[in-house]
Amino acid sequence: NAGVTQTPKFRILKIGQSMTLQCAQDMNHNYMYWYRQDPGMGLKLIYYSVGAGITDKGEVPNGYNVSRSTTEDFPLRLELAAPSQTSVYFCASNRQGADGELFFGEGSRLTVL
Amino acid sequence: QQQVKQSPQSLIVQKGGIPIINCAYENTAFDYFPWYQQFPGKGPALLIAIRPDVSEKKEGRFTISFNKSAKQFSLHIMDSQPGDSATYFCAATSGNTPLVFGKGTRLSVIA
Numbered sequence: 665n666a667g668v669t670q671t672p673k674f675r676i677l678k679i680g681q682s683m684t685l686q687c688a689q690d691m692n693h694n695y696m697y698w699y700r701q702d703p704g705m706g707l708k709l710i711y712y713s714v715g716a717g718i719t720d721k722g723e724v725p726n727g728y729n730v731s732r733s734t735t736e737d738f739p740l741r742l743e744l745a746a747p748s749q750t751s752v753y754f755c756a757s758n759r760q761g762a763d764g765e766l767f768f769g770e771g772s773r774l775t776v777l
Numbered sequence: 778q779q780q781v782k783q784s785p786q787s788l789i790v791q792k793g794g795i796p797i798i799n800c801a802y803e804n805t806a807f808d809y810f811p812w813y814q815q816f817p818g819k820g821p822a823l824l825i826a827i828r829p830d831v832s833e834k835k836e837g838r839f840t841i842s843f844n845k846s847a848k849q850f851s852l853h854i855m856d857s858q859p860g861d862s863a864t865y866f867c868a869a870t871s872g873n874t875p876l877v878f879g880k881g882t883r884l885s886v887i888a
Contacts, residue, residue, distance in 0.1 A: 668820075697875060699878075704786060704880060704881070705880055706783075706866060706878045706879055706880035706881050707821070707866065707878040707881075708878075709875050709876075709877075712875050722875060754820050754821070756820070763808075763809045763870065763872075765811065765823050765826070766813075766821075766823070766876060768820030768821050768822065769820050770818070770819055770820050771818075771819075771820055
């Protein structure tokens with residue numbers, strides 16, 4: 665039981681490049697989330713999904729896209745990377761009705777130069 | 778728009794001390810208030826949580842105090858240890874809406 669797995673752990677991008685952060689969970693959770701964490705700013709929700717085929721915007725969705733074709737996977741796509749997207753990205757999941765108990769991955773540190 | 782305000786931003790205590798981290802919220806629809814603990818290089822992990830029908834909850838050395846009328850809740854760590862050094866986040870949610878997090882408190886416990 666691996667929990668929530670994120671890849672890659674580290675990545676450096678040039679301005680204007682695109683990439684996909686991968687997230688997979690093996691707990692059969694319906695709900696999945698992407699947060700970004702910046703120093704002193706807490707965790708801000710980018711996108712979330714309540715099940716396969718359903719996604720919704722969070723607080724800071726601009727510059728990102730997501731898809732949810734399976735229960736297990738929830739990739740985050742960065743289009744035209746900008747320095748403001750330099751951050752640590754966390755994927756999380758929980759079962760329906762878990763009232764907030766999230767299981768987080770170990771994070772993906774992205775630097776845009 | 779910050780829905781959960783957390784303070785202080787950082788905190789240094791000596792081993793055995795009782796650090797207190799405070800959070801305040803505005804949305805009266807919130808009905809679940811968890812605290813998450815994050816060690817460097819790791820994702821946050823659930824530490825303890827409370828619902829507004831109780832004023833206090835203890836789990837080991839960790840205690841949440843909840844004041845519904847003031848819309849505030851706090852985390853107390855009894856007999857703090859160097860291993861408690863981490864970043865702590867309060868959060869809130871109503872039903873199945875995504876968690877809203879505070880900005881975090883970096884705690885250092887020095888021997």
